[in-house]
Amino acid sequence: MDVAADDAFDEQCDYLFKAVLIGDSGVGKTNLISRFAKDEFRLDSKPTIGVEFAYRNIKVIDKLIKTQIWDTAGQERFRAITSSYYRGALGAMLVYDITKRATFVNVRKWLRELREFGGDDMVVVLVGNKSDLAQSREVEKEEGKGYAETERLCFMETSALQNQNVEEAFLEMITKIHDIISHKSLETKINGTSLNLPSGKEIHIADEVTATKQPNYCCS
Amino acid sequence: MWRDPGVSADSFYEIRPECTDVPISRFKIKAGKTLSARKWHAAFTPEGYLDIGKTLSRIYRGCHGELWLAGKHKGVHPSIRGEVWEFLLGCYDPKSTFEERDQIRHRRRMQYATLKEECRQLFPLIGSGRFVTAPVVTEDGHPIQDPLVLKETNSAKGLDVHHQDNNNHSSRIATNSLQKVTDKIVVQWLLTLHQIGLDVVRTDRTLVFYEKQENLSKLWDVLAVYAWVESQFLIISVLEFVKRGNFRCTESSVGVTSQLNVLASVTQVIDPKLHNHLDNLGGGDYLFAFRMLMVLFRREFSFCDSLYLWEMMWALEYDPDLFLMYEMPESASEKAVGSKGKSKSIRQCGKYEREFLKSGSKNASQAPLPISVFLVASVLKDKSSKLLQEARGLDDVVKAKKP
Numbered sequence: 001m002d003v004a005a006d007d008a009f010d011e012q013c014d015y016l017f018k019a020v021l022i023g024d025s026g027v028g029k030t031n032l033i034s035r036f037a038k039d040e041f042r043l044d045s046k047p048t049i050g051v052e053f054a055y056r057n058i059k060v061i062d063k064l065i066k067t068q069i070w071d072t073a074g075q076e077r078f079r080a081i082t083s084s085y086y087r088g089a090l091g092a093m094l095v096y097d098i099t100k101r102a103t104f105v106n107v108r109k110w111l112r113e114l115r116e117f118g119g120d121d122m123v124v125v126l127v128g129n130k131s132d133l134a135q136s137r138e139v140e141k142e143e144g145k146g147y148a149e150t151e152r153l154c155f156m157e158t159s160a161l162q163n164q165n166v167e168e169a170f171l172e173m174i175t176k177i178h179d180i181i182s183h184k185s186l187e188t189k190i191n192g193t194s195l196n197l198p199s200g201k202e203i204h205i206a207d208e209v210t211a212t213k214q215p216n217y218c219c220s
Numbered sequence: 221m222w223r224d225p226g227v228s229a230d231s232f233y234e235i236r237p238e239c240t241d242v243p244i245s246r247f248k249i250k251a252g253k254t255l256s257a258r259k260w261h262a263a264f265t266p267e268g269y270l271d272i273g274k275t276l277s278r279i280y281r282g283c284h285g286e287l288w289l290a291g292k293h294k295g296v297h298p299s300i301r302g303e304v305w306e307f308l309l310g311c312y313d314p315k316s317t318f319e320e321r322d323q324i325r326h327r328r329r330m331q332y333a334t335l336k337e338e339c340r341q342l343f344p345l346i347g348s349g350r351f352v353t354a355p356v357v358t359e360d361g362h363p364i365q366d367p368l369v370l371k372e373t374n375s376a377k378g379l380d381v382h383h384q385d386n387n388n389h390s391s392r393i394a395t396n397s398l399q400k401v402t403d404k405i406v407v408q409w410l411l412t413l414h415q416i417g418l419d420v421v422r423t424d425r426t427l428v429f430y431e432k433q434e435n436l437s438k439l440w441d442v443l444a445v446y447a448w449v450e451s452q453f454l455i456i457s458v459l460e461f462v463k464r465g466n467f468r469c470t471e472s473s474v475g476v477t478s479q480l481n482v483l484a485s486v487t488q489v490i491d492p493k494l495h496n497h498l499d500n501l502g503g504g505d506y507l508f509a510f511r512m513l514m515v516l517f518r519r520e521f522s523f524c525d526s527l528y529l530w531e532m533m534w535a536l537e538y539d540p541d542l543f544l545m546y547e548m549p550e551s552a553s554e555k556a557v558g559s560k561g562k563s564k565s566i567r568q569c570g571k572y573e574r575e576f577l578k579s580g581s582k583n584a585s586q587a588p589l590p591i592s593v594f595l596v597a598s599v600l601k602d603k604s605s606k607l608l609q610e611a612r613g614l615d616d617v618v619k620a621k622k623p
Contacts, residue, residue, distance in 0.1 A: 018502075025415060025418050026353075026418050026422075044239075044422075044425055045422075046422055046423060046519070047418065047419055047422050047423065049510070049511040049514050049515055049519070050507060050510030050511045050514060051507055051508070051510065052511075052615070052618060053508065053613060053614035053615045053618065054615055055613045055615060068502065068613065068614070075415050075418075075419075077412075077415075078514070080476055080477075080507065080510045080514070081476075081477055081507070084505055084507060100354060102354060102355045102364065105358070109359075
């Protein structure tokens with residue numbers, strides 16, 4: 001890791017976003033994240049136990065954004081404390097495998113969990129992964145897209161293996177989060193502090209953003 | 221003085237040559253230190269009583285905190301691990317004879333065969349040498365189209381079922397001729413089968429042992445039967461719980477949430493600077509340590525080193541009454557409430573268990589914390605300066621904690 005460069009980035013970083021990857025076991029969450037964060041892909045990745053983390057810094061318009069992505073276990077028994085995965089998350093990528101219909105059927109279940117534990121404004125991108133395995137396709141693109149539309153989610157088909165649309169899917173999520181955040185802070189400025197804020201959630205998010213961006217690393 | 225540099229034990233757990241991304245093993249078999257077959261057999265009286273106290277200290281002696289990680293190369297010789305582990309895990313009373321143990325072993329094998337048959341009745345692929353990696357029922361119990369038939373019609377989808385024999389056509393069709401399943405427990409169990417299958421193919425694929433389909437499906441069988449027993453056991457526990465109106469059953473283990481909380485408190489005390497740093501990185505909940513606790517460092521160590529670490533922990537935590545849980549769960553829990561600590565000789569306990577008994581905190585309302593929590597704390601403490609200097613995110617924390 002280029003520590004010096006990263007430190008410099010941390011100093012200037014305007015936002016820290018937390019996003020979470022969810023979906024059935026074996027749909028390729030870990031490979032999507034390692035493609036996005038490290039441009040790596042492993043055919044022999046192991047099941048994720050609990051949660052793993054990845055980061056990527058991105059510039060959206062004039063703002064520098066650091067995204068912390070939580071890669072969670074797809075299997076119930078390896079999941080641990082589900083509610084903490086969603087706590088403070090501004091975005092979620094809900095992944096299924098286009099060659100396994102059951103993983104698409106389960107998207108409903110994941111969405112329920114997400115709506116239960118996640119914030120109301122969470123940006124959700126539905127991702128149909130493994131688009132390179134077209135010959136084994138069990139879920140048509142139109143079907144994924146249609147479902148995403150009815151549930152008002154963003155949608156994309158990706159291939160972590162062939163590096164198709166991975167960057168685009170993450171960028172879509174991050175830009176959308178950025179839009180919401182900047183819209184909110186604008187709204188807050190116009191309306192004064194706590195007017196029109198149903199639960200104080202917005203302020204909480206803004207706080208979190210400013211709190212987490214402070215470079216506290218240099219304590220030693 | 222001449223010192224034995226030790227022999228690597230990796231030859232017992234062969235790695236596929238093409239797998240390069242495997243942690244290096246540090247455990248070495250050392251003459252006079254590692255528990256050998258000769259010393260092990262000498263620890264039994266002619267009728268079969270085992271001097272467990274002596275055996276335990278042979279396994280863990282000289283291991284304090286992070287020194288385990290430095291590798292004092294005690295542990296158990298791989299050739300006798302199977303036998304020794306049976307005792308470490310409490311399968312038998314160390315004060316039993318060879319003959320008594322033979323009987324118990326035989327009875328348990330029969331019991332396993334019965335359970336496996338029960339499972340086979342529910343899902344015929346159990347014991348067939350094949351297994352599934354795609355779901356076989358929906359959540360409401362409707363059978364999902366036979367993946368074996370899918371295999372027949374489209375070979376590209378054949379990954380879903382793993383075959384050992386390719387010519388048993390009639391049994392293939394019959395494999396998932398499930399009716400709609402109404403029993404909730406059965407549905408829950410059926411829903412775990414493909415997940416077990418996914419783990420079986422993905423977890424230890426670096427080992428030569430699992431190149432064989434036969435070994436993979438054997439592991440799948442064992443885990444599937446275990447999951448079935450577990451689902452039954454849960455029901456019994458719930459009934460017990462209702463019947464007795466107390467919390468005995470739920471307190472027999474300490475949940476992962478409280479383990480993580482204890483880990484946080486321990487780190488806060490032994491290394492407040494590190495705790496603050498982790499907190500600043502967003503790791504104050506210590507969720508990044510969940511994996512270490514859940515699979516006991518299996519991902520951080522090589523296969524060989526994991527086994528060594530585990531037997532060390534089991535020896536330290538050894539409780540001579542453990543076997544009662546398998547034979548007489550009822551009396552074991554009674555004992556836990558009543559006279560625990562009086563009937564057993566403290567000499568027979570592992571060091572950690574002994575300290576726990578001595579501290580007098582052992583009573584029905586308090587289960588001991590697993591030693592693994594302190595092991596994680598010691599790894600963090602050990603890596604403290606590295607973490608403080610280099611970790612800029614939780615990903616770095618996960619990486620750096622590899623001992």
